Amino acid sequence: MATSILRRVVVAAAVIGCWLAAPIAQDLALPLKPNSVRFAVIGDNGTGDKPQYELAKQMATYYAKFPFTFVIMNGDNLYGGERPQDFVNKFEAPYKPLLDAKVEFYATLGNHDDPNQRFYKPFNMGGQRYYTFKKGNARFFSLDSNYMDPVQTAWLEKELKASGSDWKIPYFHHPLYSSGMHGSQVDLRAVLEPLFVKYGVDVVFSGHEHFYQRVKPQQGITYFVSGAGGQLRRGDLKKADFTAVGYDQDLSFMLVEIADKELTFQAINRAGQTVDKGLIVQRAGAEPIVVGGSTPASPAPVAKPPAPESPAPK
Amino acid sequence: MLNLKFSLIGAVSVVGLLLSVDGAAQAPPKPATAATAEFNKRVAAYIDVHNKADAQVPSLKRTDDPAELSSREIALGDAIRTLRADARPGDIFTKDIAEQIRQLIKKDFRNRTREERKIFLDEVPHFRPRVNQRYPSTWPLATFPATLLDVLPKLPDTLEYRLLSEALILRDVKANIVADFILDVY
Numbered sequence: 001m002a003t004s005i006l007r008r009v010v011v012a013a014a015v016i017g018c019w020l021a022a023p024i025a026q027d028l029a030l031p032l033k034p035n036s037v038r039f040a041v042i043g044d045n046g047t048g049d050k051p052q053y054e055l056a057k058q059m060a061t062y063y064a065k066f067p068f069t070f071v072i073m074n075g076d077n078l079y080g081g082e083r084p085q086d087f088v089n090k091f092e093a094p095y096k097p098l099l100d101a102k103v104e105f106y107a108t109l110g111n112h113d114d115p116n117q118r119f120y121k122p123f124n125m126g127g128q129r130y131y132t133f134k135k136g137n138a139r140f141f142s143l144d145s146n147y148m149d150p151v152q153t154a155w156l157e158k159e160l161k162a163s164g165s166d167w168k169i170p171y172f173h174h175p176l177y178s179s180g181m182h183g184s185q186v187d188l189r190a191v192l193e194p195l196f197v198k199y200g201v202d203v204v205f206s207g208h209e210h211f212y213q214r215v216k217p218q219q220g221i222t223y224f225v226s227g228a229g230g231q232l233r234r235g236d237l238k239k240a241d242f243t244a245v246g247y248d249q250d251l252s253f254m255l256v257e258i259a260d261k262e263l264t265f266q267a268i269n270r271a272g273q274t275v276d277k278g279l280i281v282q283r284a285g286a287e288p289i290v291v292g293g294s295t296p297a298s299p300a301p302v303a304k305p306p307a308p309e310s311p312a313p314k
Numbered sequence: 315m316l317n318l319k320f321s322l323i324g325a326v327s328v329v330g331l332l333l334s335v336d337g338a339a340q341a342p343p344k345p346a347t348a349a350t351a352e353f354n355k356r357v358a359a360y361i362d363v364h365n366k367a368d369a370q371v372p373s374l375k376r377t378d379d380p381a382e383l384s385s386r387e388i389a390l391g392d393a394i395r396t397l398r399a400d401a402r403p404g405d406i407f408t409k410d411i412a413e414q415i416r417q418l419i420k421k422d423f424r425n426r427t428r429e430e431r432k433i434f435l436d437e438v439p440h441f442r443p444r445v446n447q448r449y450p451s452t453w454p455l456a457t458f459p460a461t462l463l464d465v466l467p468k469l470p471d472t473l474e475y476r477l478l479s480e481a482l483i484l485r486d487v488k489a490n491i492v493a494d495f496i497l498d499v500y
Contacts, residue, residue: 081452082383111454111457112454119374120377120383126376146458150464174457182433183433185433185457187430187433190460
């Protein structure tokens with residue numbers, strides 16, 4: 001009897017041991033189509049602490065399989081001090097392999113960032129608090145959501161209107177939809193969302209909340225919160241009707257690929273596990289189709305129907 | 315006779331309408347209140363000081379070297395402090411404009427839901443401001459509510475409004491210093 005119990009304990013321990021020792025899946029869920037636009041997304045990363053370095057290492061590992069050419073930073077690029085050594089410890093050192101590989105970083109300002117970061121060349125802000133740049137068939141709009149004055153909104157409207165790109169992608173620090181500690185930024189939403197809808201924005205990236213969240217399409221727009229690039233607020237995701245997928249158990253970053261009318265995304269944690277993945281397909285004169293969704297808790301991808309909320313005038 | 319009267323009335327109305335439309339199109343912008351006009355004058359005077367200080371330090375260029383950014387910001391702040399060594403609270407925010415702004419913020423805050431107030435006060439720093447002080451890098455720059463910015467007097471790029479726990483400050487963006495402040499704004 002005792003032998004039997006002992007054998008079961010040993011077998012159970014062995015199984016658990018094997019499970020713990022098993023290599024963690026690092027599957028790429030992106031199609032790697034020729035001439036596609038490939039980038040990564042991080043937010044709230046600039047702590048200079050070990051977890052930021054570990055996630056940065058994971059980004060470099062994925063870079064080998066998915067050679068993205070640039071990274072968009074959703075703000076809080078440097079927490080705390082902004083002395084010269086802070087730029088090194090919180091940015092240059094953790095992302096050295098990517099910087100050495102000539103991956104470009106395009107920063108946006110968070111509420112912990114000194115606006116003078118815009119003069120720091122490796123952040124590619126061109127000396128501006130808000131700016132735009134184009135990659136392939138996508139145009140990116142880096143906004144300063146800390147200070148959305150009428151001058152900036154007028155600039156955004158002019159740039160959105162002038163953009164002939166297939167994909168218009170604004171990114172900024174404060175999320176318009178979020179179920180975390182800070183909550184949805186309703187002031188900003190009142191100012192920005194009408195412009196996004198009017199000019200056919202499909203995808204928006206933000207940070208500020210220290211987790212990952214994908215929001216069900218709102219008026220045809222898919223909002224991502226990717227703010228766990230260095231900071232984590234474990235268990236902070238509250239239940240919200242607008243959440244498609246959320247993950248608040250570890251740090252995370254995103255990989256994104258745009259090929260013609262398809263945008264494929266994958267969110268990855270520090271262990272290299274995929275916490276969400278999916279596809280957004282643009283459709284002329286209609287809301288995009290969004291398919292995807294998997295977390296370690298619910299690993300099977302679940303097809304999501306197009307936005308049920310509203311018949312958006314896109 | 316009656317026809318002539320109606321014709322005259324009609325003609326006068328049409329001319330009046332045309333004049334009013336034309337007048338509306340060319341109407342000068344609403345005159346600023348005396349308090350706003352005085353505030354704008356003082357802001358312009360501050361910008362003159364800022365520009366003088368700016369000319370005394372090496373020009374700000376895009377750089378790979380963060381030490382340049384930091385030393386430039388400190389040098390500019392020091393130069394401004396020297397040029398306005400006698401600056402006092404209220405030098406830019408006169409009593410009248412301070413009261414107007416205070417009322418605008420209080421009204422905005424009152425009209426917010428509990429959830430919106432929480433967002434309004436999210437990560438607002440808790441330090442007592444002083445004129446010419448360097449904004450402490452240990453505190454975040456609280457996000458300024460976009461809809462409130464719409465109703466406050468407009469500022470040049472060099473300056474911005476920021477909220478603290480009990481105050482509104484006027485912050486010099488490039489020098490990272492507090493140019494002036496208003497207390498008791500909620």
